[in-house]
Amino acid sequence: EEYARAGAPNRINHIGVELAGPTILAFGSEEQKARYLPGIAAGEQIWCQGYSEPGAGSDLANVKTKAILEDGQWVVNGQKVWTSLAHYSDMIFVVARTEEGSKGPKGLSFLLMDMDQPGIDVRPIRQMNGEAEFNETFLTDARCPANAMLGAAGEGWKVAMALLAFERGVSTLGQQMQFRNELDAVIAAAKANGKAADPVMRQRIAGAEIGLRLMRYGALRMLSGTDLAAIDGAALTYKIQWATWRRDLGELAMDVLGQEGELAHGHEYRWPTLPNLYLFSRSDTIYGGTNQIQRNQIAERGLGLPREPRGNA
16 A cells, blocks of 8 residues: 555556465465465565456356366466466466366366466557557466465366455555545646536546545455455455446546646646546456446345346357
8 A cells, every 4th residue: 555655656566466465375275375475475476367368258267278187287278368467477377177078167277377488478468558568378288286276176266256356355455545646636637727616527526535435445344354255245346346436537537637638648737647547447347357247246146136147159
């Protein structure tokens, strides 16, 4: 939180610190904790996330990447996409199908793999904001030791969902400080250009402030809990809350900046990151589970309502 509050650059190992680390603590053996956690804490081991595939984005249970145990090693073949920071990473956690013929969440396992090997090829994806944070990751006979599986074979879905609970909820405490800085920049811009005198704009800014405070209280409540199932239930609603809030903040920022918002650099205000906020915040409602998928999960997993009808493929 203090790192983000100071406006420091985005941490390159936030996936290791906020996602891999807590998940290894929850599911790892003592040997795995000793092997991976010190490097994560010291910033010596950068991690990325091998979840989404070309045919399995929000429908994560449809992953096709396969892993076969041969001579004490898992041999992995498949493709991952939207792999954040893979081009900088030392390690990747991969959801792969380890039971032949299995479908859906059954038969999946959670593997911890070294990125520095011939079987892994990383190709950056250029975004509309000019950056290349995401990548395609191709695994061709990539390998990891048999004991690099987190949890038991076939229980990867359980581990993957616990990690998503960290991603969607508690891990955003530090991210909320970034949100705080972004909202403060919007407020400062509104004061500087006179938009703060507009009662409609003032109401929208006040609503954003209220939403941000509610998110912080919710994340702190999850942080104080120890029941993974309860955390997962709270995270179902929390992810859609903060993703929608930040998308709306991006739109608010552009409305405050007006014509100046069309310039990514060089305008008179001191907040050149706000147009970029608008561009990137659209993805907040997609990655980590789209808003539409989140609503289904809230209904089905959180409230126990009947599953949404599935059409015949």
